[in-house]
Amino acid sequence: MSSSTTQRPGSPAGGPPAGGPPRGPGPAAGPGFRGGPAAFMSGRSTEKALDFKGSARRLVRMLRPQRVLVLCALVLGAIGVGFSVLGPRILGHATDLIFAGVINRQLAERGVTQEQAVAGLEAQGNTTQADLFRSLDLGTGTGIDFAAVARVLVLVAVIYVIASAFMYVQARLTTAAVQSAMRDLRGASQDKLSRLPLSYFDGRPRGEVLSRVTNDIDNLAQTLQQTMSQMVNSLLTIVGTLAMMFWISWLLALVALVTVPVSILVVSFLGKRAQPQFIKQWAATGRLNGHIEEVYTGHALVTAFGRQDEARRTFDEHNEALYDAGFRSQFVSGLIQPSMMLIGNLNYVLVAVVGGLRVASGSLSLGSVQAFIQYSRQFSQPLSQVAGMANLLQSGIASAERVFALLDAEEQSAEPASPARPTHVRGRVEFDHVSFRYDPEKPLIDDLSLSVEPGQTVAIVGPTGAGKTTLVNLLMRFYEVTGGQIRLDGVDIATMDREELRARTGMVLQDAWLFGGSIADNIAYGSPDVSQERIVAAAQATHVDQFVRTLPEGYDTVLDDEGENVSAGQRQLITIARAFLAEPSILILDEATSSVDTRTEVLIQRAMNSLRAGRTSFVIAHRLSTIRDADVILVMDGGAIVEQGTHQQLLAAGGAYAALYSAQFAQAAVEVD
Known part of the structure; x- marks a missing residue:
């Protein structure tokens, strides 16, 4: 809607049926949000599983604008993981040095050499111990070489510090990439909302739509933030540790891999x-948000009608x-982590048993087995992490699907490549065989x-559902x-x-919309950069x-989001001043004076008579003061114009308008006169 439009229209009379079941006792969630919660996948049942792989691929494509950051993060992560993987192997050498030093000291105390000890064990038939002593690199010392x-140890510490530094930078880059992507996604969602037709909002609660743009995107951001770098690091760690495990012992590596298919x-x-x-969880979240937003917005009405218990x-x-x-969802996904821990512990036992036998046989050094056990833990840990991230990924993908459903919703028809425009805007409106x-x-x-001449005021009356607002x-x-044309000064508006x-159109609706800001800002909402003098002039013309x-802060008085610190009539006056300040060619007043008392309405009507000069006005109203002053009154019923003429002409005809007048306006006429 353009800046001159003061309020989004409500769900039109005779509008589309609300989707879904009734949503509790509160008032409608707001104009145009009268339906129940629709299935969030554009008709797809919430009972069915989502396209996990397709959505994951789409998320990857969404990160393409940040591919430089992502690539740098991957490279730094690979370097950091590489250094981390080297640590256990080098640390195993320290174990070998300590073990060799202990054996050296024992041999020195007995006064025998390594060769003599091996020969003695073989002579005693202890071939296993002999093989173990033969495999040791005892050197020439007589104890532990602490230097x-x-x-x-210093080398390992340096390696781990370097690895941590690379991981730190990687985390910063990952955060920047994810938050940039989420910023773009929020922007795309906002742009999408501005391109959606009104019919999209008619069948959806406001809270459901808001939940997709806020809760679901936040959940997706949290998922990507927590899993993106960790997932990459885990996969790189799996590859690196697996390579080191095969380097140390292919047999132990095969033993460790037995648990992978089970995982x-x-x-x-x-x-x-x-x-x-x-x-189901995120669909239920959307429905709950919709209900809370609806009941909170209509809190006064819910309380007035005593429906708190029903709302509760x-x-x-x-x-x-x-x-x-x-x-x-959390229980089932939470079973993954303990299951992986059990599998990892079983793998640890297998590796420890087979590794101990290999050390005893002299096939591997004690330090190599120690390093392998560390690698096996490093190997199972990222597997457990990847599995543990499954619940986050599942939740994130569910939220992503809801956001993608919004982004994929059918938009209003595209704007023409070369839009037409009237040569002279006078305000002549023609409805030509419109369906x-x-x-x-x-x-x-x-x-x-219907043909409306420039400057005419057209009043539209009729029963509910007649098609007035439509x-x-x-x-x-x-x-x-769906058929025919609507022309503005001879140009098809399509x-x-x-x-x-x-x-070119100013619109004031029955439900006055104000935003959190000063009264002056609210009046100037449709006319940016307007002077204070013009704001005051519009306010004076509309009795604002x-x-x-009388307010302490005057035009600088700050209104809350709902405008509750002014009366309903005053809120409506502000929206009328807003429309007048925009100086549109066409005015649309849809029950615009319904919240104003009779005396104030008469004053507003006098101001409107002068401000409407030269403007075409469409007025949907039931109060007599508005109807009697109209140039043409249209009586609609069942989507058709059944009568038209001036107030006196229609009364004299004694038809539908006369019956409507007698039923609805007679008492109002007495009050005004």
């Missing part, structure tokens, strides 16, 4: 059962559904024709006609740029100035 051990089966089995639960019961139902889905329907099987407006929504191109069309002068 050599110190050099090895894969466990992760796959549990992961497939956790994913549907995460889908509905909340408990959604909360219980979220608890159940959250418990199941429209929300449901293909249920026509709402059929073959409607008519002006078509004029604003919130919906596209060939015009939406922003330009809406910039009268009550603003």
Whole structure:
């Protein structure tokens, strides 16, 4: 909507049926959000599993703009992991030095050499111990070479410090890449919301849409932040430790690899059962957010009608559904980590037993086995980490799918490549055999024709569901006609740029929308960079100035997000001043004075008579003061114009307008007169 439009229109009369079940006792979540929670996958059942692989590939593509940061992080991670992998191997040499020093001291105390000790053991038939002594590199010392051990320990410490430094830089780059991607994703979501048709919001609760842009993106950011670098480091660690394990002993490496297929089966089995639960969890989160937002927005109405208990019961139902889905998803995915720990411990036992036999036989040194055991722990640990990240990944992918569903939603029709524009904007509006329907099987407006001359005020009346609001929504191109044309000064509005069309239109609706800011900022919302003098002039013309002068801060008075620190009538006056300040060619007033008392309405009507000069105005209202002053009154019923004329002409005709007048306006006429 252009800056001159003061409020997004509500769900039109006769609009599309709300999707999903009823959502509790509170008032509608706001204009245009009257449906229940729709399935968040554009009709896809929340019971079905998501396309995990496809969504993961899409996430990778989403990181392409940050590929330089990601590539640098991968390189630094590989270097850091490489240094970390070297540590146990070098540390094993220190174990060999200590063990050799202990044996050397024992041999020196007995006064025998290594060769003599080996020969003596063979003579006694202890061939295993003989092989162990023969494999030792005892050197020429008579004890532990602490200087050599110190050099090895210092080298290991330096290696680990270097590895940590590379990991630190990698973490910084990963954070920058993820947060940049999430910033772009939020921007894309915001841009997408501005391109979606009004019909997208009509069948969805406001909280459900907000949940995708806030909670789901935050959850995705947390998932990527926690898993991206850790996943890469874990995979690199697996590759590096596996290479070192085969270098030390191919036999022990094969023993360690026996548990890998078991780990894969466990992760796959549990992961497939956790994913549907995460889908339910985030769908339940969206429904709960929608209900909370709805009831909080309409708190006063819920309280006034005594529906707190009903609202609480509905909340408990959604909360219980979220608890159940959250418990199941976290419990099933939480089984992965202890299962992997059990498998890792079994692997540790196998490696320790086989390694001990290899040391006893002299095939491996004690330091090599110690290093291998460390590598086996390093090998199983990243496997456990990858498995433990499964629940985060499952949850993140579920959130990603919900965001992608928003990004993939069908947009409003594209703007024309070369948009047309009226040569002279005078405000002549023509409806030429216009047809429209929300449901293909249920026509709402059929073959409607109407010509409105520049400067005319057209009042539209009729029963609920007659198509009054739909008519002006078509004029604003919130919906596209299904047949015929709507022309502005001879130009089909379908060939015009939406922003330009809406910039020529000022709209004031029944539900006054204000944002957190000063009164002056709210009045100037549709007219950036406007002077204070023009703001005050518009406020004076619409009788806003009268009550603003009574406030301590005047035009600098800050309103809260709901404008609760001013009355309903004052809120409506501010939105009317906003529309007048924009100086549009066409004014649309949809029940704009419904929140204003009769006396104030009469004053506003007098101001509107002068401000409407030269502007085409469409007024949807029921109060007599608005209807009687209109140049043309249209009576709509069933999407068609059944009567049109002036107030006196329609009364004299004694038709639908006269009956409507007698039923709804007679008492109002007495009050005003």
